[in-house]
Amino acid sequence: MSSRFERLGSWSTRHHWRALVCWVVALAAITGASLALGNAYRDNYDLPGSESQQVADAVGRDASAAAIQIVVHDEAGLTSPQVRARVDALRTRVAALPHVQQVADPYTSPGAVSPDGETSFFTVTLDTAPMDADPADVRELVSTARAHQGHGLEVELAGDAVQDATAPGGSSEGIGMLAALLILIPLFGSILAAGLPLITAVFAVGSSVGLVALVSHLATVPTYAAPMMMLVGLGVGIDYALLVFSRYRSELLRGADRDAATARALDTAGRSVLFAGCTVIIALLGLLMLGLAALQGLALTIALTLLLTMVASITLLPALLTLFGRRLERAVQRRASRSGRTPGDRWRLLADRVQRRPLPVLIGGLAILLLLAAPVLHLRLGFADAGTNPPDSTTRKAYDLLADGFGPGASSPLIVLAESDQRGAQSAARVLRMTPGVADVRGPLPSGSAGWILIVTPTTAPASEHTTDLVHRLRDDVLPSVGDHAGGRYLVGGATPATIDFSDAVGQRLPWFIGAVVLLSALLLMAVFRSLVIAVKAALLNLLSIAAALGVMTFVFGDGHFGAQPGPIEAFLPVVVFAVVFGLSMDYEVFLVSRIHEEWQRTGDATAAVREGLAMTGGVITAAAAIMIVVFGAFLASPGRMLQEMGLGLAVAVLLDAVVIRCLVVPVVLRLLGERAWWLPRWIGRLLPPVRLEPEGEQEPSGRHTAYVS
DSSP states (O other): OOOHHHHHHHHHHHTHHHHHHHHHHHHHHHHHHHHHHOOOOOOOOOOTTSHHHHHHHHHOSOGGGGEEEEEEEETTOSOSHHHHHHHHHHHHHHHTSTTEEEEOOTTTSTTOBOTTSSEEEEEEEESSOGGGSOHHHHHHHHHHHHTTOBTTEEEEEESHHHHHHHSOOOOHHHHHHHHHHHHHHHHHSOHHHHHHHHHHHHHHHHHHHHHHHHHTTTSOOOTTHHHHHHHHHHHHHHHHHHHHHHHHHHHHHTTOOHHHHHHHHHHHHHHHHHHHHHHHHHHHHGGGGGOOHHHHHHHHHHHHHHHHHHHIIIIIHHHHHHHTHHHHHHHHHHHHHHOOSOTTHHHHHHHHHHHHSHHHHHHHHHHHHHHHHGGGGGOOEEOOOGGGSOTTSHHHHHHHHHHHHHOGGGGSOEEEEEESOHHHHHHHHHHHHTSTTEEEEEEEEEOGGGOEEEEEEESSOTTOHHHHHHHHHIIIIIHHHHHHHHOSEEEEESHHHHHHHHHHHHHHHHHHHHHHHHHHHHHHHHHHHOOHHHHHHHHHHHHHHHHHHHHHHIIIIITTOTTOOOOOEETTHHHHHHHHHHHHHHHHHHHHHHHHHHHHHHHOOHHHHHHHHHHHHHHHHHHHHHHHHHHHHGGGGSSOHHHHHHHHHHHHHHHIIIIIIIIIIHHHHHHHHGGGGGOOOHHHHHHSOOOOOSOTTOOOOTTOOSOOOO
16 A cells, blocks of 8 residues: 555645645745735834833833934034034934934033044934834935035944845855855756756745745734845755755666656655654744743744755655656766666765774764864853944944943943832942943933933943943842832843843753653654663754854854954853754664665665665765755855854854764764664653654564664
């Protein structure tokens, strides 16, 4: 009897035009609807119950969220009549631009002129939020303001809207796809064959982008979800399609006709794709347990993208294989006839060399992973400020001017809410002025029924570790002592404390998330392979490869090497990288170990099983990994720091997992353990449900009471 996957493959081949039309119509409809309705992306870092959230709820949302700062600087001073006239002309011209609601006066706003009189700033309030502002209007505002500089006057602009509108356009997706094509062409020997995985991924990701834009009207989807889902979707989509197409090519070379090859590819590689995709989705949905709105929306969007890539790999790709089957078959047979090598010869040679000296290889592989993972010990979570932007950007120049004129902490002051009488607020201000790490205190300012507000400027930058220490010290020691003596309650809020609260929340919940995902995956592997050792080994090595990837991210972006600006790693990136990489690692684990397990069951020779298993899977694993590495690595060319960090982390993790772990460490560990690698206590075996990934109807070889997975 045919399996569900074979029936799906049969339907896709018999109705290939219908499948293609369905995908084209779906892509066109989703894209058209998303363009018509637009998106409702918004970043939500609310943490109900946190101190920063209490301050935000009490005093209202920060007006700067819908504002642009214009920073002016003149070494001759800003108070001379000539310079003041130029600044006033600048304000008048900006006030006449579209969507400008209000322009503040720097000469009358308290604290808007630096102590040396050379630097000032004023706020331009828009009638829309930054994420809703038209980039063209913002760029016009930037060019209008900067047109007034010259003759000693510097004019730079800061704010989220400016950063989004002036960021250079990225071509990361195009670079990644071109690099993937250059790898696939020599692998398959045909531009057509190389293009099919790319076409499949483009349809899946294109549909996902439009669908997520529509979903954003119903759920909270962060602004960075679209580029991140494109990054993951392209890499994983090409990878999944490659696995199916590789098996299709293998079946053709074995003599199967095109329809049978398609059905068999879905019945084998299609199962692996489904298993790997579901594992990644489960890991991503594990982010929901963190209880953070920003991560929940991101997890749902990436999970939706992966779901569509799986569907495309087992429906659209078979249709394309049928449509171009005759030409593909000729190309495959022609390439095979030109090659005189037996498949896997190079990998058998590598396996033999690895197994001759298993301990040095094992020690060397683990040493590489541990060395790369070392920087993760000082990983610091947070959100990078404008100080990490490119030095030639106007937002970075504005940040530097403010830091030089007012101090490093001026760009994001702390807001202290004094729920007390005026005397208590004044007492808090006096204590704060004497606190190390505080550069300036303005206020107390009345805040209606909420109490009094103090604007506290730290001596260090918003993303600095010293600023984080200051916020904790104010909350834990300084302000509670004021409350003990003067009465009342004193809360620290603002953009920087909100970032600190979010990072702390992620750090506190991350171990629970990691533990849940690792436990679930270990149970799944035990059910598949009926082996405790395999499950524990996979969990430990996966954790080690992810730690090494995070260590490289910390070394480059956290410590500021290879030209990167030093700063914290975005708080949500470690959990996203962990979820995606752990699921992908499970895919490679099952793909390699199942073939080794099959050979061991067939021959009973552990050494030969490792050699043949690596020979049959090493090429596919490295090819699939190479595709993801170039796609992920291409995002290092992205203008956004967040995408650069994630692209580097994912690329390094896949590289280490495919090369160091799957091709070196795992074969050596299985070689050293021999039959003990497949040991499972009987009581655990009775509790675990049987999970079979091999096609229905295939029987296990007799004589060994272990699961068989192909």
